[in-house]
Amino acid sequence: MTFFRLVKAGAVLIVLLILQLELFASIRFFGVMPEIMLGVAVASGWHGGPTDGAIMGFASGFLVDLYLASPMGLSALTYALIGYLLGIISELIAEDVERIVRTVISLVGIVLGLVTFVLFGELIAEPNLYNKNFGKILVVGGLYTGLFIPLLHFLMEWVFHQGNYRNNQIAMTRVQRN
Amino acid sequence: MAVPQRSSGSRFTLAILLLTSVTLISLDARGYEPLANLRKATTAIIEPFRNIASTIFDPIADAWESLSEGDTLEKENALLREQLSELLEYRVTTEGAVEELAALRTQLDLENLGGQETIVAEITARSVSNFDPYMIEIGKGTQNGIREGMAVVSVGGLIGRIEDPGLRSSRVRLITDPNVNVGVLAVGTNEIGILSGGGVGQPLKVSDGIPVSTDVEIGSIMVTSGSERSPYPGGFAVGTILEIIVDEINLEKELVVAPTGQLENLEFVTVVLYQPVTSDSGGG
Numbered sequence: 001m002t003f004f005r006l007v008k009a010g011a012v013l014i015v016l017l018i019l020q021l022e023l024f025a026s027i028r029f030f031g032v033m034p035e036i037m038l039g040v041a042v043a044s045g046w047h048g049g050p051t052d053g054a055i056m057g058f059a060s061g062f063l064v065d066l067y068l069a070s071p072m073g074l075s076a077l078t079y080a081l082i083g084y085l086l087g088i089i090s091e092l093i094a095e096d097v098e099r100i101v102r103t104v105i106s107l108v109g110i111v112l113g114l115v116t117f118v119l120f121g122e123l124i125a126e127p128n129l130y131n132k133n134f135g136k137i138l139v140v141g142g143l144y145t146g147l148f149i150p151l152l153h154f155l156m157e158w159v160f161h162q163g164n165y166r167n168n169q170i171a172m173t174r175v176q177r178n
Numbered sequence: 179m180a181v182p183q184r185s186s187g188s189r190f191t192l193a194i195l196l197l198t199s200v201t202l203i204s205l206d207a208r209g210y211e212p213l214a215n216l217r218k219a220t221t222a223i224i225e226p227f228r229n230i231a232s233t234i235f236d237p238i239a240d241a242w243e244s245l246s247e248g249d250t251l252e253k254e255n256a257l258l259r260e261q262l263s264e265l266l267e268y269r270v271t272t273e274g275a276v277e278e279l280a281a282l283r284t285q286l287d288l289e290n291l292g293g294q295e296t297i298v299a300e301i302t303a304r305s306v307s308n309f310d311p312y313m314i315e316i317g318k319g320t321q322n323g324i325r326e327g328m329a330v331v332s333v334g335g336l337i338g339r340i341e342d343p344g345l346r347s348s349r350v351r352l353i354t355d356p357n358v359n360v361g362v363l364a365v366g367t368n369e370i371g372i373l374s375g376g377g378v379g380q381p382l383k384v385s386d387g388i389p390v391s392t393d394v395e396i397g398s399i400m401v402t403s404g405s406e407r408s409p410y411p412g413g414f415a416v417g418t419i420l421e422i423i424v425d426e427i428n429l430e431k432e433l434v435v436a437p438t439g440q441l442e443n444l445e446f447v448t449v450v451l452y453q454p455v456t457s458d459s460g461g462g
Contacts, residue, residue, distance in 0.1 A: 014227070022231040025306045026239030028246075032308055050188040058195045065202075066217050066224075067306050069313055069341065069349065073202025080195040084188070118309065124203055128357060129309045131377065137308045 008159045009044075009056060016040055016155075017063045031133070032140040035110060036152070037064045038117075039145050041079035042109040043156040045086025046102065052160065057083025070129065074121055082113040099150075106149045111142045218344045225346065232302070294411055295451040297322055301444055302347060311378050312355035316447060319344045327409040329402075329450040335415035336360070336402060337439035340449065348449075352441060353416070354378060361403040362416050364394045364433075370403040373416060373435060382417050384433040390424060392431060400435055411452045415439075 020036045027033070037060040044060075045053025061079030065072045086109050093101070114137065121129035205213050299318035305311045318324055320343050328340040330350045338352040351358055354375040362373045362384060371387035388394065398419045404412015417435035425432055 014224070018224070018227055018231045021303065021306050022228055023235040023238065025304060026235070027242045031311075033306075035308070051191045054188070054192045054195050058199070061199075062202075066220050069310050069351070070307070071203045072206040072213060072217065073199040076202065077196060077199030080192065080199065084192045087188070114308075121309075124200075128355075131309075133308075133378075141308055 005159060009059070012155050012159055013037075013040065013056075013060055013063060017060075020064075021067060029144055030136060030140050032137050032144060034145040034148060035114065035141055036145065036148060037061065037075075038079060038082065038110055038113045039106070039148055039152045040156070041083040041113065042086050042106045043149070043152040044160070045083040045109070046090045046106065046153065047156040047160040048083075048087065049091065050084045050087030053083030053085075053087035054080045055083070056156075057081070070121060071124070074124070075117065078113055078117040078120055081116060082109055085109070085112075102153065103146065103149050106153070107142055107146045110145050111138055114138055114141060214342075217342075221347075222345055295323075296448045297324065297451060298446055298448050299324075299348075300446055312352045312358075312375070313341075314338075314350045314352065314444070314447075316348050316350055316449070317346065318449065319346045319348050321345050323451050324348050324449055325451075325453055328452060329410040329414060331414060331448050331450060332440045332444055332446075335417070335437070335439040336410065337437070337441055337444075337447065339409065350447065353382065353437065353439075354380070354441065360410065360416060361405050361408045362400040363403045364388075364392070364398045364400055364419065366398065367392050367394060370405055371400075371433065373400065381420055382435040382437055384435060386430070388431040388433060390426075390429045390431055394419060394422060394431065394433065396420065396422060399438070400433070407454070409454050411450060414450075 016036050020033075024033050024036060040060045041053065041057030044056035048056060057079035058076045061076035062073075064075045064079075068075065086105070089105060089109075093105075118129045118134065202213070297318060299316035299322075301314050302317040303315040305313045306315075307313075316330075324340055324343045326340055326343060329336055330338045330340060336353060338350040339358070341349045341351045343349075352375070353360060353373075354377060356375045356377060358375050360373045361370050363370050367388075369388050369392045371384040373382050373384045376383050384400065396419050400416045400419065402408065402410040402412055402414040402416060404410065415438045417437045419433050420436050421434035423432040423434070
């Protein structure tokens with residue numbers, strides 16, 4: 001990850017974290033808030049590939065961990081895995097895949113992330129993450145986060161690809177001049 | 179379909195990240211001080227940005243709350259009216275109970291609530307997780323004298339305890355959390371039971387420590403025991419007994435308790451700046 005990408009990624013992460021804490025934590029459907037930071041891990045895996053997906057997932061999970069009572073590192077662990085997994089999936093799928101397919105895969109990624117978070121929590125450290133609201137959190141949380149998937153993909157595209165696109169444009173212009 | 183070759187670099191990165199995460203979890207579970215300091219420092223850096231965002235987004239959140247909870251508020255209003263009429267009828271009896279409570283406090287040598295130093299704090303955030311609804315955040319921290327484990331009360335009684343106090347903000351763990359234990363006794367008795375949360379919207383439970391022979395009644399007030407190892411001063415109202423279940427095997431009474439402290443629609447809470455003499459108390 002180049003320095004410029006790092007700065008863009010950091011800025012996006014901080015802005016989304018603040019939105020998650022100050023806006024979306026209050027705007028709940030059926031008592032459930034969207035998992036924006038998990039969405040970041042999913043979208044960054046898609047656009048950045050396994051390595052950058054895992055790094056961005058770890059970073060977004062770590063930021064979330066700062067504000068949760070669950071052990072620090074639990075979200076980072078889960079989100080890093082999900083970022084990596086989505087990175088692998090994106091490599092297996094054609095780049096020009098339909099947006100609907102991308103959205104569905106992202107939704108599955110989010111649900112998988114929620115399940116993994118609770119599973120790791122129960123196994124490793126936090127015995128009370130699984131409760132009777134779990135089903136509701138999966139369904140409502142998944143769909144609610146799904147609403148922001150296009151925006152998150154847009155942001156991650158900006159973080160990971162805009163530089164490449166610009167460079168390609170510059171290179172193409174040079175070729176045309178010559 | 180041709181499967182692209184993944185470099186070992188991405189696997190190595192993932193392995194390092196997973197190892198780091200597991201190390202963090204392990205250190206956090208052991209209460210590693212530098213990690214707690216890192217958490218406090220990072221949240222302190224982000225805090226000003228959160229404050230700005232809060233100013234911008236609070237009106238939106240309030241509007242959403244009033245929209246989405248319109249029905250709930252109407253139902254709550256009707257329920258409150260009903261409860262008010264019941265309470266007015268019950269007033270004569272409770273007047274006697276208040277006098278009884280004051281007398282018992284003196285008798286049991288419980289500290290006077292009015293004598294405790296307190297600080298009022300605004301609630302700055304509700305739970306920021308879907309999986310932990312038992313946490314709220316307040317806008318006062320260690321620089322205001324708040325310390326880990328201090329009791330937090332609202333109108334009606336105890337609602338939680340301080341957890342992870344930062345410099346300018348603290349978290350409050352609500353007593354509805356099944357992991358929270360509070361040593362309580364029913365007014366008029368000496369038997370200390372362990373009260374624990376029952377989850378969101380569920381009553382509290384006292385499942386240990388009240389022998390069958392103890393004379394408790396439905397409607398009795400449960401107060402904090404103020405015992406030597408308790409982090410809470412004695413005499414704080416915690417709840418009223420809704421149901422008494424006799425456990426004939428263990429010869430104990432299990433009490434179902436409705437919290438007296440207001441837990442919903444809170445804007446401010448009071449932190450009791452009380453620290454027990456022994457700091458190694460677990461919860462009771």
